[in-house]
Structures are given as C-alpha cells and as structure tokens.
Amino acid sequence: MPPRSEHSSALEGSHFGRFGGIFVPETIMPPLLEVAEAYHSARSDPEFGQQLNALLRDYVGRPTPLYFCRHLTEHCGGAKIYLKREDLCHTGSHKLNNAVGQALLAQRMGRSRLMAETGAGQHGVATATVAALFGMECDIYMGEEDVRRQALNVYRMRLLDARVIEVTSGSRTLKDAINEAFRVWMATADTTYYLFGTAAGPHPYPTMVRDFQSVVGREARQQMLEQEGRLPECLVACVGGGSNAIGLFHQFLEDDVRMVGVEAAGRGLHTGEHAASLSAGSEGVLHGARTKILQTEEGQIRTTHSVAAGLDYPGVGPEHALLQSAGRAEYVGATDDEALDAFEALTRFEGIMPALESAHAVAHAMKMAAGLGRDAVVLVNLSGRGDKDIGEVQRVLAERGR
Amino acid sequence: MSRIEACFEKLGQQKQGALIVFTVAGHPTPQLSSELLIAIADAGADVIELGLPFSDPLADGPVIQAASQRALAEDMTPGRVLALAAEFRAERDVPLVLMTCYNPICQFGLERFGTDSAAAGVDGVIVTDLPPEEAEDWVKVARRSETDTIFLLSPNSPAPRVKKVVDLASGFVYCVSRMGVTGARAELPADLAELVTRIRRETTKPIAVGFGVSRPEHVTDVCRVADGAVVGSAVVSLIDRQAGSAGLADTVGAFVRELKAATRGGRVTKADPL
Numbered sequence: 144m145p146p147r148s149e150h151s152s153a154l155e156g157s158h159f160g161r162f163g164g165i166f167v168p169e170t171i172m173p174p175l176l177e178v179a180e181a182y183h184s185a186r187s188d189p190e191f192g193q194q195l196n197a198l199l200r201d202y203v204g205r206p207t208p209l210y211f212c213r214h215l216t217e218h219c220g221g222a223k224i225y226l227k228r229e230d231l232c233h234t235g236s237h238k239l240n241n242a243v244g245q246a247l248l249a250q251r252m253g254r255s256r257l258m259a260e261t262g263a264g265q266h267g268v269a270t271a272t273v274a275a276l277f278g279m280e281c282d283i284y285m286g287e288e289d290v291r292r293q294a295l296n297v298y299r300m301r302l303l304d305a306r307v308i309e310v311t312s313g314s315r316t317l318k319d320a321i322n323e324a325f326r327v328w329m330a331t332a333d334t335t336y337y338l339f340g341t342a343a344g345p346h347p348y349p350t351m352v353r354d355f356q357s358v359v360g361r362e363a364r365q366q367m368l369e370q371e372g373r374l375p376e377c378l379v380a381c382v383g384g385g386s387n388a389i390g391l392f393h394q395f396l397e398d399d400v401r402m403v404g405v406e407a408a409g410r411g412l413h414t415g416e417h418a419a420s421l422s423a424g425s426e427g428v429l430h431g432a433r434t435k436i437l438q439t440e441e442g443q444i445r446t447t448h449s450v451a452a453g454l455d456y457p458g459v460g461p462e463h464a465l466l467q468s469a470g471r472a473e474y475v476g477a478t479d480d481e482a483l484d485a486f487e488a489l490t491r492f493e494g495i496m497p498a499l500e501s502a503h504a505v506a507h508a509m510k511m512a513a514g515l516g517r518d519a520v521v522l523v524n525l526s527g528r529g530d531k532d533i534g535e536v537q538r539v540l541a542e543r544g545r
Numbered sequence: 546m547s548r549i550e551a552c553f554e555k556l557g558q559q560k561q562g563a564l565i566v567f568t569v570a571g572h573p574t575p576q577l578s579s580e581l582l583i584a585i586a587d588a589g590a591d592v593i594e595l596g597l598p599f600s601d602p603l604a605d606g607p608v609i610q611a612a613s614q615r616a617l618a619e620d621m622t623p624g625r626v627l628a629l630a631a632e633f634r635a636e637r638d639v640p641l642v643l644m645t646c647y648n649p650i651c652q653f654g655l656e657r658f659g660t661d662s663a664a665a666g667v668d669g670v671i672v673t674d675l676p677p678e679e680a681e682d683w684v685k686v687a688r689r690s691e692t693d694t695i696f697l698l699s700p701n702s703p704a705p706r707v708k709k710v711v712d713l714a715s716g717f718v719y720c721v722s723r724m725g726v727t728g729a730r731a732e733l734p735a736d737l738a739e740l741v742t743r744i745r746r747e748t749t750k751p752i753a754v755g756f757g758v759s760r761p762e763h764v765t766d767v768c769r770v771a772d773g774a775v776v777g778s779a780v781v782s783l784i785d786r787q788a789g790s791a792g793l794a795d796t797v798g799a800f801v802r803e804l805k806a807a808t809r810g811g812r813v814t815k816a817d818p819l
Contacts, residue, residue, distance in 0.1 A: 154678065166647055166674045168604040170699040170724055173706065311611060318601065327602050330725030332701075428648045428674070429601065444654030524709040536663045 153179035157346035160468065162461035165346040167431045171325060174332035179347035181252045183379050186354065191247065198243045202276070205240075207231050207359075209366035209522075214492040215328060222264045222376065222512040224520035226495070229387065229526045234269050235497065236527030237359060237387045238340060242269035244355035246277050249336035256280040256335040260324040262317030262383065263287055263453030263500060264296025265527055266340030271305035273338075279304040285322040286316040289452045290521040292535045299414060314446040317383075317456045321430050341384025343353035345431025356390025363522060364394050371520055377401040377511060380524040382421065382474065382506040383453050385460035387526035394474060401473070404463060405507040406464075407449030408476025418447035420459040421467050434461040450479035452498035453527075479539075481506040486529060486536060488510070498527030499535070548640045549693050549716035550667045552597070553751040553772055562768025562808040563717075564589065565753055566801055567644065567777030569596040569612040570629050571621030573788035578616075579629055581784065584794035586639040589805035592706055593633075594775065597626045597645035604673045606728030608778040612785065623653045627665040634666025642669040642695060642716070656689070659686035669693030670718040677709045684713060695719050700740050704747070711748035717773065720744055721756045729779045730757035738770045763809035768808045776804055 153176040165175060170188055185191040199205040208231065212224040227238035239332075249257060257274045258281070261267030267283040274281035283300055287309045290297050300307050314320035321344070328337045342352040367375055378395060380388035382404035392402045409417035417423065421436045427436040429444060437445040437457040449455040465470035482499055485506035490496045497505055501524070508523045515521065529536070546554070556563050566585050571578050585593055598613035598621055605613070624735035630641055643662060650658045650672065662670065670692055675683060677696065687694045693716025698707055700723060711718050720741060723734045734740075737754065744752055754767045755775030783800055787793045 157678075163677050166679055166698075167674065167676065168673050169676055169697040169702060169706075169710070170604070170721060172676050172678075173699075173701045173703060312607075313601065322601050322603060326726045329604070330723075426651075428646075428651055430603075433675070436648075438648070438652065440652065442649035443617060444648075469802070524613070 151278060152183045153437045154346065155183060156350045159349070159462045159465040162464040163346060163432050164433050165431060166428050166433065167345050168329065170329045171332065174328070175345055178180055182347055182351050185251055191251070194247055195244055198247070199240065202233060203239050203243060204231065204233050205358065206362045207514055210365055211370070211536060212236065212493050215489060216512065218492055219509050219512040220490070221517060222515035222521045224508055224512050225367070225375065225522045227359060227391065227522065229359060229524060230316065230495070230497065230501070234272050235530065236265040236269070236514040237356060237390065238269035239272065240265045240390070241340065241352050241386060242266070242273045242338060243338070243468060245351070246273035246340045249279070249338065250277055252336065254334065254336035257338050258282045258324060258328060258335050259283070259317035259338045260284045260317065260320040261339055261340060262423070262455060263451065263498065264289065264293040264300065264531060265453060265498070267305070267307070268296050268303070270338050271300040271303035275303050283307050284310055284320040284327070285315070286310050286320045288315040289317065293452055293531055294534065296498050296531050305364050316447070316452065318444065329539055337419065341386040342389045342462060343384040343430065343432060343434070345459055349432065349462055352386050352478055353389045353393055353462060356386050357393050359387065359390040359524060360392065360394030363391060366418065367522060374398055374400055375520040375522040377403060377521045379405060379504045379508040379511065379521060380457060381405050381500050381526060382463060383407070383418070383455060384465045387524050389460060389462055391524045392466070396471065402466070402471065403507060403511070404472055404474040405503045406474055407451055407454035407476050407503060408478045409448040410476055412476055416448040417476065418449045418455050419476045420457060421463060422476050429458040431460045434464045435459055435467070443497045450482060451503065453498070453500040454503065475507060477503040477506040483536065485509060494539040495525070496529035497525055498529050499532045514526060547691065547693050547716060549592060549642070552640050556591060557772065562764070562771065563591040563753065563773030564764065564776040564805045564808050565594055565755070565773050566590040566780055567591040567594040567596060567775060568784065569598055569609060569616050570626040571598065572781065573615060573620060573784060574613040574752050575619055575625065575629065577793060579632060580794050581793060581797055582633045582788050583636060584798040585801050586637045588798035588801035590801055592640045592642060592773070594642045594644050594777070595626065595630060597623055597643050597649060599646040599649055602646055602673065604726055606726040606778060608729070608782045608785070609727050612781045621818060627661050631665035632666050640668045642671060643667050644671040644673065646687060647672050647675045648667030652711040655682055655686045659692060663690035663692055667692065669695050671695045671697070671719060671769060673697065676712050676791060677729060680713060697721055700724060700743055707744055708747050711744065717751040717753050718744060718748060719775070720752050720754045721819065722754050723757055727756055727778050728763070729759035729782060733757065733763050733766055737767070741770045761803050764804050764807035774808065
C-alpha cells in the first residue's frame with residue numbers, strides 16, 4: 144500500500160501536562176496520525192460543524208433537558224440536585240454525541256467500515272447506530288463477561304446489523320476489548336475507522352472525544368444560568384474512561400465550580416476489587432497514554448471489578464489525571480452497593496432509572512447534597528439510562544436477598 | 546562497536562543473514578526458559594530476543610500473549626528476567642535483546658532498568674509501544690548505558706517516519722513485515738523486498754525483518770533482501786507444544802539449526818542490486 148505522508152499538525156494537543164501521549168506500536172502510528180490530521184482539519188471547517196450540529200439536533204435529540212430533582216432533593220435535605228439528562232439522548236446515553244462526530248470524520252476520511260470497543264454496550268450501540276445511519280459496516284469488540292451482563296445491548300447491536308465479537312482474553316472486560324480492537328485495527332486501518340468510545344487511549348482520542356462531548360457542558364452551563372440564574376457549586380459525574388465527565392467539566396474549567404469525578408469503588412477501595420484508577424492507582428502507560436492506572440508493583444495491569452461494566456476499566460483519560468494532579472478536580476469512589484441504592488432511589492423518587500454507571504454519580508451527589516445548604520446547587524451528569532441494566536440489577540439484588 | 550553491530554558486521558562479511566530467535570522469558574517455566582536460551586544459542590542463533598512479559602501487549606498475537614500469561618503466572622518479574630539474562634550472559638556470548646512494552650520498564654524505573662539491564666549483559670532493548678515521538682527519555686538512558694535502542698518500522702511508515710526511526714535506532718532496525726500482530730504465517734508478503742529497499746534508502750544500519758517469519762524458506766527469502774530474520778511465534782509455539790517433553794531443548798535446538806542453515810542460502814550482499 145502507498146504510505147501516506149507525515150502529518151505536521153497531527154501531534155498538536157497530544158499531551159496533558161505529563162499525561163497523555165501516543166504510546167503505540169509503529170503500525171498504528173500512521174493511522175492515528177492520519178485521524179489526528181483529519182480531525183484537526185475538520186474542527187476548523189464550518190461545514191463539518193454545521194453537519195455535526197444538525198445531527199446533534201435532529202438525530203441525537205439535543206439539547207437534552209436540565210432537570211431539577213424536587214423529590215430527591217427533599218429526601219436528601221440539602222443542596223438542590225439537578226440532572227443533565229444525557230439518558231434522553233437517542234440510544235440512551237451520551238455516547239452518541241461522540242459517535243456521530245467520529246462517524247462524520249470517518250466519512251470525511253473515506254472509510255466504509257467502523258469498529259469500536261464497548262464495555263456496557265452503550266458505546267457499541269451508539270457506534271452500531273451511526274453505522275446504520277451512514278450505511279457503514281460495523282464490528283464491535285466486547286469482553287465475554289460484558290456480553291453476558293449486558294445481553295440486551297448485545298442484541299440491540301445485532302439488530303442494528305453490527306457484528307459483535309466476543310473477546311475471551313484477559314479479564315474478558317473492557318480492557319481486553321480495547322486490546323483486541325487495537326490489534327485488529329493494526330491490520331485493517333486502511334479501510335476501517337476505529338471509533339474509540341472514551342476520552343482515553345492514544346492521541347488524538349482524548350482530545351477529540353472530549354471536544355465531541357463538550358456539548359454536554361456547553362448546554363448545561365447555559366441551562367443552569369437560565370434556570371437558576373447562577374452556576375452550580377458542584378459538578379458530579381461518573382468516571383470510567385471519563386468521557387461524560389470531561390464533557391461536562393471542560394466548559395466549567397475557568398469557573399469557580401467544584402468538580403467531582405466518581406469512580407467505581409466496587410466492593411470497597413480497601414478490598415482491591417474496584418476500578419478506581421484515579422483514587423487508588425498510580426502513574427503508568429496503558430492503551431497508548433500515560434495516565435493513572437491500576438497495576439502491580441511490576442507494572443502488570445490489575446483486574447478490576449465494578450457492578451457497572453462501563454466503569455470496569457483499569458485506566459482513565461489522561462486529562463482527568465492532569466485535573467487531579469493540578470488539584471482542579473477531585474475524584475472519589477462509590478461502591479457497588481451505593482450505586483445500587485442510588486439506582487433505586489432515583490427510580491422511586493423521580494421515576495428516572497439511571498444506568499448503573501451514572502448511578503455512581505447520583506450516589507455521591509446525594510451524599511454531597513445532604514452536607515450542603517439548601518441554597519447550594521449540585522449538577523449531576525446523568526450519562527445514561529438504566530434499561531440495559533435491569534437484568535443485572537435483578538440478579539444482584541436477588542443475590543442480596545432483596 | 547556494540548555486540549549487536551559486531552555480530553551483523555561479521556555475518557555481512559561471511560555473506561550470511563542473522564538469525565534472530567525470540568522466546569518469552571519464563572516460558573514455559575523459568576528453569577526450562579534458562580535451558581532453552583543456551584540450546585538456542587548453541588544451535589546457532591546469532592541474536593536472541595527475550596520477551597519480558599506484559600499483561601496487555603498490543604502488538605502480540607495469541608501465541609505470544611498466551612506464553613506471556615504463562616510466564617506471568619510463574620511470577621516472571623522484570624527483576625527475574627534480568628537475572629535470567631545475567632545467567633545466560635555468564636555462559637554464552639550471543640547478543641541478547643529484551644523485547645517488552647513500556648509500562649513494566651517505567652515501573653522498574655527507566656534509569657535503573659538502563660543500568661541493571663546493561664549490568665546483566667543485555668545488548669539492546671525493543672519497546673514495542675514506544676514510537677520515536679515518546680522515546681526521548683528512554684533513548685537518553687539507553688545511550689548512557691550503551692544499550693542499543695531498536696525501533697520498529699512497518700509497511701505503512703511513510704518516508705519521513707522511516708527517517709525519524711532509523712536515525713534514532715541503534716544495533717539494527719526492526720522491520721515489521723506486514724500490518725497486524727505477531728504470529729506465524731504461511732507466506733511472506735509479496736512486497737517485502739520493496740519495503741526493505743525503502744528503508745535501506747534511509748540508512749546503512751542493519752535491517753532485520755520479523756512478524757510472520759516462521760519457516761526456514763521464509764528465513765532464506767528474508768535474508769536475500771535484509772540483514773536478518775526474526776522468528777518468534779513459530780519458536781514459541783513449538784515450545785508450547787513440546788513443553789512437557791524431556792526432549793524440549795533438543796527439539797527447539799533442531800528447529801533453530803534448520804532456521805540458521807537457511808540464512809546461508811542465496812545471500813545477496815547490500816552492494817548487489819536486488
């Protein structure tokens with residue numbers, strides 16, 4: 144194949160302080176640089192912006208509402224709790240914001256096939272959906288364990304005519320799906336666009352995914368000013384790879400607003416069975432980026448646990464590692480049990496069933512709100528809806544005799 | 546001149562290609578791995594590449610992934626890999642290259658890894674997920690300890706990248722024969738000679754070809770155009786199949802002898818037209 148030319152502006156924004164970068168085998172350097180270059184040119188092209196905005200409005204269903212949780216607020220007895228309703232996006236999560244953006248880019252680059260990794264299946268469904276919309280073929284890599292616990296999303300992807308490839312290596316979850324997707328992409332990058340789902344991985348994904356998700360924070364900031372006449376005291380979002388969190392946080396970086404990312408504390412941070420890379424991990428290099436990761440002393444990647452497949456990942460986006468080290472954002476954990484309690488609480492008090500991932504953010508927001516005055520405002524990114532989790536919630540609650 | 550450079554120079558004068566054999570440190574067990582290194586050296590391997598296992602290697606196919614998992618289950622830490630290298634170096638003089646991913650080295654500490662690997666008699670290091678763009682720190686450390694820094698090039702590397710990679714490389718340049726992960730293949734890609742020629746235009750450093758080189762006839766074909774052939778998955782897979790047998794070292798040695806014999810056939814020197 145004819146090698147493509149080297150790209151000059153492709154490395155712009157590839158690092159976040161000492162984090163980020165592009166630590167990948169040579170074979171995927173040229174395709175990554177090509178994506179970076181294409182994105183660099185697309186983001187300054189007004190026509191690309193218009194196409195994206197039209198899709199976000201007419202297809203994704205934006206803007207999503209900012210909703211005041213009256214009953215949950217009363218229940219907690221403190222700060223007002225608002226939800227940014229990304230669960231109301233088409234396909235049921237914020238993932239589609241990024242998927243439409245990257246699918247447009249893939250089309251611009253002349254690719255006819257999409258591939259993606261998925262944990263909870265939300266990104267897989269979003270990618271399969273845009274593949275249907277753009278008339279592209281679609282392969283989704285998903286760990287065997289996640290295929291089991293997110294069966295509904297697997298079926299949705301198959302209905303959308305995507306091929307779901309079960310990954311049986313390693314811990315059989317999101318980490319392994321990403322490994323396998325990159326391995327396959329090494330041999331197929333000429334025809335296939337790798338539609339990475341979170342603001343992690345090698346450059347340009349952390350920047351590009353953040354940009355596509357920033358629509359969440361732009362809308363939320365505007366809506367908060369309109370509805371409350373002021374900015375919130377605090378933003379709360381769950382963090383697996385960190386795309387919904389960075390999408391919300393990024394627009395508030397210059398404001399006097401606290402930012403809290405909630406990681407999966409699983410069975411408890413002290414048990415070692417969790418997925419809290421920022422709260423309990425250390426600096427390392429995984430999936431193409433220097434970031435905070437969960438690893439052994441010898442630098443082997445640890446297995447993780449979370450009831451939420453979308454948070455069950457031993458790394459995190461490099462920009463979060465920077466925000467943490469700079470003290471601009473704080474990162475805490477919510478356990479499986481806390482997330483399940485929040486799942487039930489939000490369902491009963493507001494009639495809104497959150498994704499188990501988003502329930503981690505709700506759990507922490509409820510705790511925080513209780514400790515703040517009634518004039519304070521907490522804004523939670525409700526990144527996805529919980530339909531996909533009903534089977535898993537039923538199974539886990541039954542195990543606990545509920 | 547480094548041990549690796551001297552090796553390529555000597556083979557060049559003898560109009561032979563270098564046979565570079567890859568195994569995973571600690572596979573199938575630390576003890577057998579140590580015996581295998583000696584057997585591979587004695588069967589005629591010119592350079593040995595020793596895989597320092599990482600839990601999540603992006604560039605490896607199923608065979609090397611599985612061998613790495615097995616070695617990790619045997620608790621093959623970077624410290625033990627270096628001990629294995631030192632033990633080998635005390636016995637044999639064959640150039641030794643470590644191949645790994647960046648994270649285990651980072652956690653070991655770059656400085657300490659540079660010093661300790663050189664002390665263990667390691668001649669070069671390949672970090673498969675460290676492209677030139679991110680390699681400044683490592684290259685600085687490796688130069689200080691006089692460790693060769695071997696970088697990978699692949700069929701899709703455009704000319705300016707080829708230049709960037711060969712300029713930073715020392716010892717030899719590792720040319721990945723095809724797009725994709727490591728693993729044995731039935732045939733070599735048809736455009737291999739063109740690929741090597743493209744790299745040769747940018748450098749006088751030795752060029753070795755790997756990924757998918759798995760049979761003696763592949764080695765012969767590779768050595769017609771390049772300075773060395775790397776055989777990895779085919780050897781690892783043979784070790785897997787024979788792991789329980791008392792004749793493991795002999796069987797592997799016999800295969801390596803066959804591969805080495807194949808480097809002597811039909812060698813065309815650099816100066817000759819391809």
